[in-house]
Amino acid sequence: MRRLSLILLAVLMTISLIGCTPKKEEVITMGFVPMRDGDKLIESVEPLTEMLSKELGVKVEGFTATNYVGVVEGLGSGQVDFGFIPPFAYVLANKESNAQVILTALNKDLEAKYRSQFIVRKDSGIKSFADIKGKKVAFVDPSSTSGYLFPGAHLIKEGIDLEKDIQYVYSGGHDKSLQLLLNGDVDVATTFVDVRDRYEKDFPDANEKTEILGYTEYIPNISVTIRGNMEKDMQDKIKNALLNIASTDEGKSLLKDLFNMYGFTEATDADYDIIRTTAETMDVDLKAAE
Incomplete structure (x- = not known):
């Protein structure tokens, strides 16, 4: 009987200790x-x-x-x-x-969306997306949403085959695409809106020398x-x-x-x-x- 009482006491103490164990914090x-x-x-x-x-x-x-x-x-x-x-x-x-x-x-x-833009030099003679055929385009990076994926899709919808109708390069940055355009190394640059204002200190004449050809769909x-x-x-x-x-x-x-x-x-x-x-x-x- 004494042994049974000790066993019951041990069980009760174990249950008590379990009940006192703090819950893991969520x-x-x-x-x-x-x-x-x-x-x-x-x-x-x-x-x-x-x-x-x-x-x-x-x-x-x-x-x-x-x-x-x-x-x-x-x-x-x-x-x-x-x-x-x-x-x-x-x-x-x-x-x-x-x-x-x-x-x-x-x-x-206060918008939940943004767009990409296509920029050309004002003296380029490019006035429509059809004029981009045969030209050189600066994309940002193959993984860039606003610097490649949406602009590329937009050009395809405009009837331009990216591999056959244009030449293109990856600049590595939105500011670098703008720089290539201003230097005359490419004919079109794809960037977020509006890269010219963002990098005005680096390229103070960008707005004067370039214009926006069009925009992509909203992202x-x-x-x-x-x-x-x-x-x-x-x-x-x-x-x-x-x-x-x-x-x-x-x-x-x-x-x-x-x-x-x-x-x-x-x-x-x-x-x-x-x-x-x-x-x-x-x-x-x-x-x-x-």
Whole structure:
């Protein structure tokens, strides 16, 4: 009887200890790539994760990836709960793991989209896209959305065969494409809108010597994407938390400094169908496009 009592006591103590064991703290992981506007490193996203933690009532930590594919893979594996990724990366994440876009970032004009432009020299004699045939075009990089993929797709829709009707080079940068155009090394440059104002100090005569031939279709801005198996309640909480943060002066300043974002608007998967169409037109492997 004494032995039975000791066994029961041991069992009760074990149950008591299990009950006292603290639960593992819930953590939400935010994925990002440490670049802002292509040229400035993000030193830390801790101020943003702290604001999100306060809004959500759950600890938020940052996951730093060396490129956007790292965030896409993190969303698929569950290592990342949500992240800031560009449109092609979103379409890839959606295809691979059913990741879902919940918000699209706004630019300084408070638009959730942007375009590419085609620039020519004013003395080039190029007045239409048909005039580009036989000319030399500067694209930025084969992985650039605004510097190659959308401009290339636009030229194809204009009846131009990229391999037969034109010569082209990859400049390695939007500013470098503009420089090639001004130097007379190419006849057409494809860049974001408007590269001439962005690099006015480097090329003060760019606006005087060049003109815009036309624009591509609109491209969705950076997305806020959540992992595909996230509970609806948490999806809504993250969405509302980011919208709330973007509505405050402190939050606006923080998003601008970190990611060059000026707020968010709600988004759906259909908003990114233009990316899928463009990838198909350009015969692009979405994974390679990142």
